[in-house]
Amino acid sequence: AQKVTQAQTEISVVEKEDVTLDCVYETRDTTYYLFWYKQPPSGELVFLIRRNSFDEQNEISGRYSWNFQKSTSSFNFTITASQVVDSAVYFCALSNSGYSTLTFGKGTMLLVSP
Amino acid sequence: DSGVTQTPKHLITATGQRVTLRCSPRSGDLSVYWYQQSLDQGLQFLIHYYNGEERAKGNILERFSAQQFPDLHSELNLSSLELGDSALYFCASSVGGGDGTDTQYFGPGTRLTVL
Numbered sequence: 490a491q492k493v494t495q496a497q498t499e500i501s502v503v504e505k506e507d508v509t510l511d512c513v514y515e516t517r518d519t520t521y522y523l524f525w526y527k528q529p530p531s532g533e534l535v536f537l538i539r540r541n542s543f544d545e546q547n548e549i550s551g552r553y554s555w556n557f558q559k560s561t562s563s564f565n566f567t568i569t570a571s572q573v574v575d576s577a578v579y580f581c582a583l584s585n586s587g588y589s590t591l592t593f594g595k596g597t598m599l600l601v602s603p
Numbered sequence: 604d605s606g607v608t609q610t611p612k613h614l615i616t617a618t619g620q621r622v623t624l625r626c627s628p629r630s631g632d633l634s635v636y637w638y639q640q641s642l643d644q645g646l647q648f649l650i651h652y653y654n655g656e657e658r659a660k661g662n663i664l665e666r667f668s669a670q671q672f673p674d675l676h677s678e679l680n681l682s683s684l685e686l687g688d689s690a691l692y693f694c695a696s697s698v699g700g701g702d703g704t705d706t707q708y709f710g711p712g713t714r715l716t717v718l
Contacts, residue, residue, distance in 0.1 A: 522703060526670045534660065534693060534709035536605070541704075580646065584703040591695075591707060593646040 491516040495585050495594035501602055502571050510566045510597045512581030518542075520586035523564045524556065528596070529577040537579075540564060571601045606630065606711035615716045621682040624713045628675055628696030634658070635677040636697070637669055641690040652677055655701045663672050672678045675705055691715075 492515040502508045503534060525537040540557050548555045553568045553593065568575055578596045606629035616622055623652075628635050637649040639662075648661035652671035666684075671677040681688060691712045697705035 516717070520703075524706070531711075532691065532714070533711040534695075535681075536706060536708055538704050570671070578630075582646075586703045588703050589634070589651040590634075590648045590661060590698075591636075591646075595645050 491518075491521075491583055491585060491592050493578070493581050493592055493594035495581055495597050497597045498595070499598040499600065504572060504601055504603050505570050506601075507569050508571050508599065508601075510568075510579050510581075510599065512564045512566065512594060513550060514562050514564065514581070514583045516583060516585060520584045522584045522586075524579045524582040524584070524591065525555065525566050526582060526593075527565075527577045528580065531547075534580070536583050537566075568599075571599075573603055575599060578599045605708040605710065607694060607708055608648045609692075609694050609710035609713050611713060612711065615718065616684060618684055618686060619718055620684050620717075621680065622684065624679040624680070624681070624692055624694075624697075624715075626677045626694030626710060628694075629708055632698050632708075634677065634700060634705065634715070635671055635698045635708075636695040637663075637677070637679050637718070638688045638693040638695065638709075640693060640712070641687075646693075649679070649710075658700065679708050679717070687718050689715055690697065699712035 494513045523540045527535045581594045608627045649663040651659040695707035695709045
């Protein structure tokens with residue numbers, strides 16, 4: 490069975506603060522894929538990043554960065570210099586090779602105040 | 604905009620009724636997935652279709668059914684609706700057959716309210 494845990498239910502920060510959203514996953518497979526999605530107040534789910542289990546290189550995209558560590562089964566997401574527009578629920582998700590199911594964590598609500 | 608479209612955006616109906624949710628995938632995508640998002644269950648996978656054929660089933664109730672048509676759009680049918688079926692229903696699409704390697708792109712969702 491596979492599982493994704495996002496222990497942080499809600500995080501509140503002030504604009505320009507850096508914030509890290511934690512994601513811990515469980516899977517028995519050696520080949521798997523990790524994702525982050527953003528759900529703004531408008532409700533849609535927006536794809537942010539996909540990582541496969543063989544690529545542990547960290548990724549940076551503008552103010553967003555992701556830290557993948559297989560040793561701790563974690564795929565954490567950092568927003569640098571947060572902005573009010575970053576306020577959303579962020580979901581971490583996992584899929585295994587050969588299966589179409591995305592297993593989502595419960596999500597972390599990020600509130601960025603001015 | 605992901606390119607996945609869903610209609611209607613909102614749906615309000617009564618218990619015992621039947622509704623149909625519609626999804627059009629991104630151009631070129633052959634797979635369509637349905638997910639349910641509720642406060643207590645979170646985001647749950649319901650069913651996956653690839654090029655018209657059912658590929659995988661998740662926690663989908665027997666009262667729910669889906670199909671994918673030759674033009675690749677999909678419909679999710681919910682019948683004998685109960686209050687607990689109130690949720691946000693998402694459709695997602697991807698290029699391939701859903702072997703886990705694809706990225707799924709989500710539509711804006713249909714919010715179903717059962718009164």
